[in-house]
Amino acid sequence: MEPIRAVGAMSGTSLDGVDAAEIWTDGETIARFGASSYRAYSETERSVIRAALGRWPGEPTVAEAAEVVETAHARLLAPYAQADLVGFHGQTLAHDPDARRTHQAGDGGVLAQVLGRPVVWDFRTADVALGGQGAPLAPAFHHACARWIGAQAPLAFLNLGGVGNLTWVDPAKTDMAEDRALLAFDTGPANAPINDLCMDWLGQPFDRDGALALEGEVHPGLVAELLRHPYFYKMPPKSLDRDAFRTAGAAIDALPPSHAAATWVAVIAASVRHGLTQMPQPPDRLLVTGGGRLNPAILDALTAALPCPVRPVEDVGLDGDMLEAQAFAYLAVRVRRGLPTSFPDTTGVSAQVGGGQVSLPDGMVDRLSTVARQDPRRRVRHAQQDR
Numbered sequence: 001m002e003p004i005r006a007v008g009a010m011s012g013t014s015l016d017g018v019d020a021a022e023i024w025t026d027g028e029t030i031a032r033f034g035a036s037s038y039r040a041y042s043e044t045e046r047s048v049i050r051a052a053l054g055r056w057p058g059e060p061t062v063a064e065a066a067e068v069v070e071t072a073h074a075r076l077l078a079p080y081a082q083a084d085l086v087g088f089h090g091q092t093l094a095h096d097p098d099a100r101r102t103h104q105a106g107d108g109g110v111l112a113q114v115l116g117r118p119v120v121w122d123f124r125t126a127d128v129a130l131g132g133q134g135a136p137l138a139p140a141f142h143h144a145c146a147r148w149i150g151a152q153a154p155l156a157f158l159n160l161g162g163v164g165n166l167t168w169v170d171p172a173k174t175d176m177a178e179d180r181a182l183l184a185f186d187t188g189p190a191n192a193p194i195n196d197l198c199m200d201w202l203g204q205p206f207d208r209d210g211a212l213a214l215e216g217e218v219h220p221g222l223v224a225e226l227l228r229h230p231y232f233y234k235m236p237p238k239s240l241d242r243d244a245f246r247t248a249g250a251a252i253d254a255l256p257p258s259h260a261a262a263t264w265v266a267v268i269a270a271s272v273r274h275g276l277t278q279m280p281q282p283p284d285r286l287l288v289t290g291g292g293r294l295n296p297a298i299l300d301a302l303t304a305a306l307p308c309p310v311r312p313v314e315d316v317g318l319d320g321d322m323l324e325a326q327a328f329a330y331l332a333v334r335v336r337r338g339l340p341t342s343f344p345d346t347t348g349v350s351a352q353v354g355g356g357q358v359s360l361p362d363g364m365v366d367r368l369s370t371v372a373r374q375d376p377r378r379r380v381r382h383a384q385q386d387r
Contacts, residue, residue, distance in 0.1 A: 039076040113361050185239065201257040
């Protein structure tokens with residue numbers, strides 16, 4: 001298959017907004033990267049989504065959150081009219097892989113009608129249905145990125161969104177399904193508790209430039225206590241819900257705000273250091289992506305805590321703001337081609353699986369799609385009016 005132009009959209013658990021990014025890919029290698037853009041959620045939109053966190057389809061406020069997500073994505077993606085395919089992750093509201101369920105708000109069928117292009121969405125459900133964690137899903141793309149930058153030795157990608165996740169990649173193994181080609185798992189909390197702290201105390205969505213954390217003092221006893229959480233004793237692959245440490249971290253949140261932020265930063269670094277011990281071998285370097293790489297307090301803590309070089313992904317020519325959105329463009333093409341999107345060593349799924357539904361706009365026939373077309377279920381007329 002020749003590379004096609006795909007656009008992916010990602011709205012992470014940090015709840016800051018929506019990223020969109022284009023790539024040209026055949027679902028295996030990256031041909032080139034394209035345009036990207038960002039749309040912040042307004043305070044009103046963020047509050048609607050926040051009210052639905054932890055809830056499942058049909059529960060109160062979920063429909064309102066889904067409508068916010070669909071409208072924001074429709075407006076951001078409308079200018080990408082030349083894209084052949086859209087990858088739409090949606091907004092994670094709840095994630096419970098042990099019960100084999102996960103919930104990302106937003107209907108790709110609605111977006112397919114509004115945008116007039118095929119939309120691949122609901123990437124996680126098939127994975128959790130087969131016993132996987134449903135996350136992280138970016139590792140297949142990280143493997144392609146490692147080959148794109150010409151990496152020779154095993155390396156790790158650290159994504160710092162609402163939670164942290166690590167991908168260990170051996171670029172010498174071109175088949176992602178090969179043993180020890182990939183390993184991925186969530187490390188622990190990342191931006192989410194700091195963002196919530198800043199919103200509650202300062203009325204701002206995140207700790208800009210790490211200013212709050214840099215003012216505070218770390219409470220090592222509370223860091224050690226949190227690292228005794230049962231999650232850290234599990235072997236990977238493993239994944240987390242955004243608020244998995246809300247109860248365990250209550251003592252940190254009770255500190256003065258600057259001390260709480262500094263202590264959460266120390267937790268992030270300690271959990272990543274612990275994660276490195278669970279990898280097949282030490283990585284040659286750690287490439288950091290996601291919003292957390294822009295927080296100097298976090299990067300300083302990682303540099304001090306880890307035994308390998310720590311660099312933002314921009315140092316190797318990648319875009320840390322858009323890597324997740326690019327990943328879902330890449331995964332959308334893999335779904336369209338019937339290629340796997342997750343593996344036993346990335347999500348713990350029982351066998352490699354290609355997740356995702358493909359929704360087509362009315363009247364379009366997509367002969368390359370491998371999943372039956374899904375009809376939109378709600379709000380088409382409203383979403384079209386907001387285009």
